[in-house]
Amino acid sequence: MGWSPDGKVFTTACTRINRKSSICDIKYWNLENGKELDSIEIREGGAILAISRECSKLVTGGFPLRTAIVWDLPRKEKLTVLAHHDHVRLAVISSDGARLATSDGPRVWLWDPKLGLLLWKFGLEHVDEVEAYRLRVHGLAFSPLDNAVVAQPLKQTHLTYLDIKTGKDRNRALPRPGRFFGFSKDGAFLATAPHEGGIDLWSTAKLEKLATLSAKDVVGIKLLAISPDGRYLAAVNNRNSLWVWDIPKVKR
Numbered sequence: 045m046g047w048s049p050d051g052k053v054f055t056t057a058c059t060r061i062n063r064k065s066s067i068c069d070i071k072y073w074n075l076e077n078g079k080e081l082d083s084i085e086i087r088e089g090g091a092i093l094a095i096s097r098e099c100s101k102l103v104t105g106g107f108p109l110r111t112a113i114v115w116d117l118p119r120k121e122k123l124t125v126l127a128h129h130d131h132v133r134l135a136v137i138s139s140d141g142a143r144l145a146t147s148d149g150p151r152v153w154l155w156d157p158k159l160g161l162l163l164w165k166f167g168l169e170h171v172d173e174v175e176a177y178r179l180r181v182h183g184l185a186f187s188p189l190d191n192a193v194v195a196q197p198l199k200q201t202h203l204t205y206l207d208i209k210t211g212k213d214r215n216r217a218l219p220r221p222g223r224f225f226g227f228s229k230d231g232a233f234l235a236t237a238p239h240e241g242g243i244d245l246w247s248t249a250k251l252e253k254l255a256t257l258s259a260k261d262v263v264g265i266k267l268l269a270i271s272p273d274g275r276y277l278a279a280v281n282n283r284n285s286l287w288v289w290d291i292p293k294v295k296r
Contacts, residue, residue: 051271053081054278055099056286057092059106068092068104070117075276075288086120093135093146097272101141101157105132112146114157124160128153134184136193139229143208145186145193150179152195152206164211166204188231188248228274235277237265243279245291257289 054075060067068086073079091106095117102115112126112135128148135146137157144157151167167179183196193206204213227234233245233254241263245254257277264282270291271277278288 051273051275052076053099054288055095056280057095057102058284059091059104066090068102070095070102072099084117084120086115093132094137094144096137096141097139098141101137103135103137103144103146103157105135105146110148112144114144114160124157126153126155126157126160126162134181136184136186136226138186138190140190143186143190145184147181147184147195150181150197152181152184152193152204154193154206154208154211166206166211166213183236185226185234188227188229194227226268226270228270229272230274232274235268235270237268237279243268243277243289245277245294255294257294259287261285262287 052075054073055070056073057068057070060069066088070084072081072083074081086102090104090109092102093105093112094103100117102117103112104115105112108131110128110131112128112132114123114126115121116123126146128146129151130148132146132148135144137144142156144155146153146155151165153165154163155161156163179197181195181197185194187194187205191208193208195204195206197204206213227248231248234248236244236246238244243257243262243265245257246252247254262279262281265279266282267280269278275291276288277291278286280286
């Protein structure tokens with residue numbers, strides 16, 4: 045999911061996979077009336093992993109591909125192919141589009157997507173299946189100022205902050221573990237989706253819970269997106285149900 049810079053257009057993406065090929069469908073919606081504005085179809089590259097904030101770049105990958113492919117979305121042109129050790133599960137693009145972070149299990153990679161250049165890699169090179177599952181990155185995002193890549197391992201309750209320049213980490217405890225997805229643009233809060241349901245908003249500075257967003261059947265959340273102005277939060281679950289909250293009203 046993604047938002048236009050002015051927050052008025054919302055982008056959704058889904059992947060249709062059959063035995064011979066995969067088709068990525070990207071649709072643009074008017075947030076005010078819910079009407080579809082436009083759509084784009086890409087017929088290769090695996091599943092959709094990330095869309096840039098201004099909706100100009102798309103990243104695809106996923107099982108069984110051991111690559112992440114960066115696309116020029118309006119032109120539907122392939123920009124670069126990035127090789128990994130395992131299939132790429134997660135990807136996120138920095139707010140300025142200059143950096144791309146990916147994860148292929150227990151590892152985090154940072155790239156210059158324009159040049160296709162690997163800047164650093166964090167994580168173990170060779171681990172057995174049990175250890176790889178325990179250390180698998182379950183959420184990935186850039187910090188508000190794009191000065192760190194933030195990851196959350198599946199079986200741990202801390203956030204791993206990786207310095208954008210060096211890849212060195214420092215941990216921060218998260219009181220209620222769950223999938224970690226992203227920050228508001230101003231850096232005031234971050235959002236997580238606990239395994240038991242609902243969505244938690246946390247203050248970035250102290251990791252204190254600000255509010256819990258809830259609605260009927262808000263479980264199995266697999267993706268979150270916060271609008272550029274921090275007003276709206278959208279969520280999709282594993283049944284492809286979509287919710288949008290007005291955050292200021294919830295936090296009152």
